[in-house]
Amino acid sequence: MSVPGVHLSHCQFSKEHKTMKAVVIEQETLVYRDIPDLVPRPGELLIRVRAAGLNRADLAQRRGAYPRPATGGESAFNIAGLEAAGEVAGLGEGVSGFAVGDRVMAMCAGGYAEYTAIDHRLAVHVPARLDWAAAAAVPVAYMTEHDALITNARLQAGESVLVHAASSGVGIAAMQIARFWGATPILGTSGTPEKLAALTVHGLDRGINYRTENFAESVLAATQGTGVDVIIDHVGGSHFHDNMRCMALRGRLVSVGRLGGRMGELDLDFLALRRLQLIGVTFRTRTLEERIAVTQRCATDLLPALADGQLQPLVHRTFPLQDALAAQEYLASNAHIGKIVLTVS
Structure with missing residues (x-):
């Protein structure tokens, strides 16, 4: 991240x-x-x-x-x-x-x-x-995620959110803030059933095991094919293509971390047709x-x-x-x- x-x-x-x-x-x-x-x-x-x-x-x-x-x-x-x-x-x-x-x-x-x-x-x-x-x-978790979700993604009550690396400190902060702000549903990815089960009390509505599921397909199924309004991505390159697939019209993807790599392919035509926004955040600069x-x-x-x-x-x-x-x-x-x-x- x-x-x-x-x-x-x-x-x-x-x-x-x-x-x-x-x-x-x-x-x-x-x-x-x-x-x-x-x-x-x-x-x-x-x-x-x-x-x-x-x-x-x-x-x-x-x-x-x-x-x-x-x-x-x-x-x-x-x-x-x-x-x-x-x-x-x-x-x-x-x-x-x-x-x-x-x-x-x-x-x-x-x-x-x-x-x-x-x-x-x-x-x-x-x-x-x-x-x-x-x-x-x-400090790091809640300030990072408030800046990503509220200031940059401009999350509104009733919008849907996907959080990658949901069991991390920043992931849990993101889900809690999203729930507090009125987001629904809140989806999150993690690598074990045990971690996903533990996250329901922190705002998770639908857990996705990225090791056994294609998260984009699971997101589309959970949102009746519309996709999510906001994605908070702590993983990066390895998730980029599927992130684009499961974003709603006028969706916002906020890149917070890049543990899965810094590079990903982007279909600019798809970006334009869906009117998507890609947002990068960091405090270093x-x-x-x-x-x-x-x-x-x-x-x-x-x-x-x-x-x-x-x-x-x-x-x-x-x-x-x-x-x-x-x-x-x-x-x-x-x-x-x-x-x-x-x-x-």
Whole structure:
């Protein structure tokens, strides 16, 4: 999948001799070690991390295929991780709307650590009902899928949705948001009957096992031949041709991830005749202002539903921070349903 980029915190490493624990990428592996503390610069929050979510992009980051932006002027430590939840531990000059001790969650650079720092406008207050692990499972998944479904696909109540990789953290977030927005029916693909059965409580109306069914034919059968209005695709190239086959007139295909490849054939005549829209989304090329706008839109639309339980992140398993390598290996095994989260004691 394509995971959101983050505003590079201009946080410096402390010039005092204090240290913190962090998981650092070294020679394509993860090393749990001491590094100097961070101090917030103007406009930043220093966050005492309590939990950090794992994402597919973390695996690419470890291989050097998803470069992590340097933190401020010092780039000696390549801290892993793209999202975290924790308590505000420090405020840079000019920060408003937050106080030390506030519970916050955010996309960030370097979430696998005892502390991280972000532009304060990227932080969101954590609803009281969410524990740390659930809060750390929110930023990447729910901001990505809100941006894909609501901002870009312009989903309307009553429209139909197909979600690929429905059992992933982003897939579950997409189905929950679609249900909350009034979409029907919601279809989803996954590779095992057990995973599909577990997804019915998260908004799935019709599960499709892509290993045993042709998903396009199943979608057309479930929609009486009309196809779906919106497809949220976390797979990419291997699904592209069949995605086109099962889209409704004026349907929208949003490419979020490309785990199944980056290339696919396109019949431009079919695209035009069906008046389809192909939409690509990523956070990597967005400016700070664009990222702030995404955060604020998502918080406005979804935070009340996260607070009252209409939206609920699914945490499949937690690992302690020092076991980050084992956690990433478990993520790569595809055995999970929902999110994997690191906890920081």
